[in-house]
Amino acid sequence: MRLTTKGRYAVTAMLDLALHYDEGAVTLAQIAERQGISLSYLEQLFARLRREQLVKSTRGPGGGYSLARPPERVSVAQIVIAINEQIDVTNCGGSKSCQGQERCLTHFLWEDLSDRIHEFLDDISLAQLVSRPHVQEVALRQQAISQRVSPPV
Numbered sequence: 001m002r003l004t005t006k007g008r009y010a011v012t013a014m015l016d017l018a019l020h021y022d023e024g025a026v027t028l029a030q031i032a033e034r035q036g037i038s039l040s041y042l043e044q045l046f047a048r049l050r051r052e053q054l055v056k057s058t059r060g061p062g063g064g065y066s067l068a069r070p071p072e073r074v075s076v077a078q079i080v081i082a083i084n085e086q087i088d089v090t091n092c093g094g095s096k097s098c099q100g101q102e103r104c105l106t107h108f109l110w111e112d113l114s115d116r117i118h119e120f121l122d123d124i125s126l127a128q129l130v131s132r133p134h135v136q137e138v139a140l141r142q143q144a145i146s147q148r149v150s151p152p153v
Contacts, residue, residue, distance in 0.1 A: 007085040009037050010045045014079050017055065018071040018126035019139045025057075025064035034142045045083055052082035071130060077121035087118045 016031045028046060032039040046065060049055045056068045067074060080087060090110040091098045098104030129135055 003080070003085060006045065006083055007080050009035075009041060010049065010079050010083045010085075011076055013037065013042060013045060014049070014054065014067070014074065015126055015129055015135070017065060017067050018074070018130050019135075021067060021071055021130075025062060025066050027064040030064070030146070034146050048083045049079070052078075054078060054082055067126070070127070072125050072127035074126045075122045076124045076126075076129075077118055080121060087121065088114045089117070090114060 012035050013031050016035055017026055020026050028039055028042045031037065032042055046055060046057075050057060050065075053068050054074060055065045057063070057065050077087065086093070088094050090107060091104060092107070094111070094114075096103050096107065098107050
């Protein structure tokens with residue numbers, strides 16, 4: 001499995017939403033600013049996350065995105081899968097045709113590893129990540145930076 005930028009950014013953006021879960025809707029512009037992710041890239045990711053019912057959108061003033069369910073009910077694996085990332089380290093992409101039309105010698109090893117990676121990511125919720133002290137430290141730093149940069153309202 002190779003987690004691409006798409007997967008990393010999706011998890012990062014969802015963690016940002018989880019950090020601001022009690023504050024209501026968050027705009028993609030706010031996430032883009034705090035996380036250094038392109039706004040147009042976030043729009044693409046959130047279209048997929050919305051289709052998979054991991055986020056919900058609110059239109060109008062005070063609108064934006066929020067988690068569709070509590071952070072303890074959203075796993076990292078759900079996010080990765082929602083944006084079409086594969087949790088598969090086999091050489092054949094899980095088709096069992098690593099050597100021609102047959103499985104290779106190590107197919108089951110890589111299949112087991114893929115299963116363990118999925119289990120690992122599925123066991124980590126956004127709430128667990130939010131509660132980690134180093135995540136809180138980074139979030140506070142990002143918040144302080146964005147408050148200094150944002151123009152007065």
